[in-house]
Amino acid sequence: MATIERGELLSKQVEEALRERMRQGCFSPGEQLPPENDLAATFGVSRATVRAALANLQREGTVVRRQGAGTYVTHAAAYLDSRLEGMWDCEDMIRARGCEPSVGWLEYEECLPDEQTRRKLRLQPAENVLVVRKVFLADGQPVIHCADFIPRALIGKSFTRDDLAKNVFAFLEEFAGERATYYVAELAPTVADGSMAQRLGCSSGTPLLLFDEVAYNIKDRPISCSLLHHRREGVLFRVVQSRP
Amino acid sequence: MATIERGELLSKQVEEALRERMRQGCFSPGEQLPPENDLAATFGVSRATVRAALANLQREGTVVRRQGAGTYVTHAAAYLDSRLEGMWDCEDMIRARGCEPSVGWLEYEECLPDEQTRRKLRLQPAENVLVVRKVFLADGQPVIHCADFIPRALIGKSFTRDDLAKNVFAFLEEFAGERATYYVAELAPTVADGSMAQRLGCSSGTPLLLFDEVAYNIKDRPISCSLLHHRREGVLFRVVQSRP
DNA sequence: TAGTGGTCTAGACCACAAA
């Protein structure tokens, strides 16, 4: 029943097989999973491979494990789509809520960054940045205001306005040959000011969730920073914490 | 130089040893770490053990790894204290920002929960909850308003007002014999209304970050839920995302 | 005491990146 094949990652296949069974209700929330040795025998893989799969499920909160007691299914599996973890793209976030994403407005300019941006990107005083501002719509309703700042010097190829509608990380890979390996985001609550309210189609004073992010390449060099303002109705952020 | 001993978790010791060297500047941000085989030989452990240690460092964003290229130190190690991950306690959050935590105000009551709370805790219609409301201070300044909801039936021992000043998870372990194994939190921006503003010593309309949390025990039963309102100045939440 | 998950080893092979 496992249909585990060589080729794909074995642990990923085991993980997906377990996930699928949970979706089908074969294992229900609160129930205990078979022991690792049984699973290893069932799938025809080593116990270490099963453990890798279970570790992934545990990290995302789908199962809870306790030494001596067993592995139990949680009902958190239902929340998997709205996780804060692994979010790299505004349009994916919107899709995760079951809406159709689009870009409703876009403008860009090349200019000298303000002091804070300059420091975040570790730029020399006279270095320019490309600033891209957009509003993302979910089923036609504005939900996210995004401002991306990219060091001008990184951009090696010429681009068009359409290229800027892409995710900043995709843009960086294509036009700067830079890959973001990690980012650091700071979360803060804020309220919409006049221009933000106008662009997001809400009234001034509406609460917004601000993500202040800086992305780095493998060499730990900052390659972009972004300010993302999320409307409360637009995106739901969930955090699942589990402990041993 | 490693001083790895039997007894403690080997992988934890390796992890700490590497962390310590990074703190001492022995490995600086942007630098490459020695290959896994070298580290294994240096510490006198197997490569799998080294990999477990590196996986932990990678997950928290302290290092970035790429197949074929190597393992690199990031500068994100400096942010380790303000992580959203692993936050289970308001006072710890406040300490993480270098402030002294205290409880500035506390009130509690036993009552019937509203419909939303009842559903979150999966309670029968007539079941009571213990509601505890407190305000946490950071160096004397109010920063977090916390409301905890605990099913009354879970509480087996009698308690005093002082017991309620504790972390809800510590309270549950002591007075209900229940351990929280994971929680699900939803983040949302909001603004202070009249009473909230008064308790938090801010003006009405001040932006706040709301955590709407539900905690579960190992059997996937909800054992408490909480509404946490954070002032922007009070707590800094950072999220570090890394990708393979 | 039996059975569970947690840790560790030694070795193998593969995929990928850089010189």
Next chain:
DNA sequence: TTGTGGTCTAGACCACTAG
């Protein structure tokens, strides 16, 4: 081509929980 990290195995022993 060389060296890196990524995956997988088979087996061992330990720590904890429950009956």
